[in-house]
Amino acid sequence: MTDNELLFVVIPYAAIALLVIVTILRWRFAPFTVSSMSSQLLESKRLFWGSISFHWGISLVLVGHLLALLIPRGFEIWHGVRFQTLLLEITGFALGLWALFGIIVLILRRIQVPRIKAVTTPMDSVVLGLLLLQIVTGLWIAIGYRWGSFWGTSVFVPYVRSLLTLSPQPELVAALPWVLKTHVLSFFAFVAVFPFTRLVHIVTLPLGYLTRPRQKVLRTIPVSRPYEPVGEDMGRSR
Numbered sequence: 001m002t003d004n005e006l007l008f009v010v011i012p013y014a015a016i017a018l019l020v021i022v023t024i025l026r027w028r029f030a031p032f033t034v035s036s037m038s039s040q041l042l043e044s045k046r047l048f049w050g051s052i053s054f055h056w057g058i059s060l061v062l063v064g065h066l067l068a069l070l071i072p073r074g075f076e077i078w079h080g081v082r083f084q085t086l087l088l089e090i091t092g093f094a095l096g097l098w099a100l101f102g103i104i105v106l107i108l109r110r111i112q113v114p115r116i117k118a119v120t121t122p123m124d125s126v127v128l129g130l131l132l133l134q135i136v137t138g139l140w141i142a143i144g145y146r147w148g149s150f151w152g153t154s155v156f157v158p159y160v161r162s163l164l165t166l167s168p169q170p171e172l173v174a175a176l177p178w179v180l181k182t183h184v185l186s187f188f189a190f191v192a193v194f195p196f197t198r199l200v201h202i203v204t205l206p207l208g209y210l211t212r213p214r215q216k217v218l219r220t221i222p223v224s225r226p227y228e229p230v231g232e233d234m235g236r237s238r
Helices: 003-029 045-070 072-078 082-112 114-119 122-144 148-164 178-196 198-203 230-237
Strands: none
Touching: 003 148, 003 178, 003 198, 045 072, 045 082, 045 122, 045 148, 072 082, 072 148, 082 114, 082 122, 082 148, 122 178, 122 198, 178 198
């Protein structure tokens, strides 16, 4: 087995296996650990700016990656006009910067706010570090290897599809620069640690709520009469 096969075949499949198996086991045998464990009550202002920027920025970038995977021919047609290529690249880069701003705010929040730092776990730090690496390498690629939305459909898309069809072709990414390989490997590293983090709640749906009986919530009305010792009641009764 070559290093290329280990990095771009074994590791991706191992990461996906961990994602599926550990998520199912955790949801089945430790359901109470599947929670976002939000820290909003501890600090909300930085969380708002960081979370909104990061989630919107990274989500739209991921949508672009997914569309390139699903309809690569559409991207090829789009790139037939130079202005459209430039528009797509600028938009993607701006979204990447937006996500970078958000992740930096979230990292500084974890470091600088004492109450947030106290509840931050090592896995939280690992996740934030991997996400930061993903965004930085993505922006690096956008600057140093421009028109990635153009050449990516002929390099990354065939590679990812080869993994999905169980006929991996690691040679497609063998000659890529190290920053592009780092971008790919950091993604699979994130996939591997994902089921061990609080983020796992994203892929677990509370399906039990759809079938359980309706619950009636009653309001408790406090009794106005003060508590009286039993001995005094017995004395009065006599």
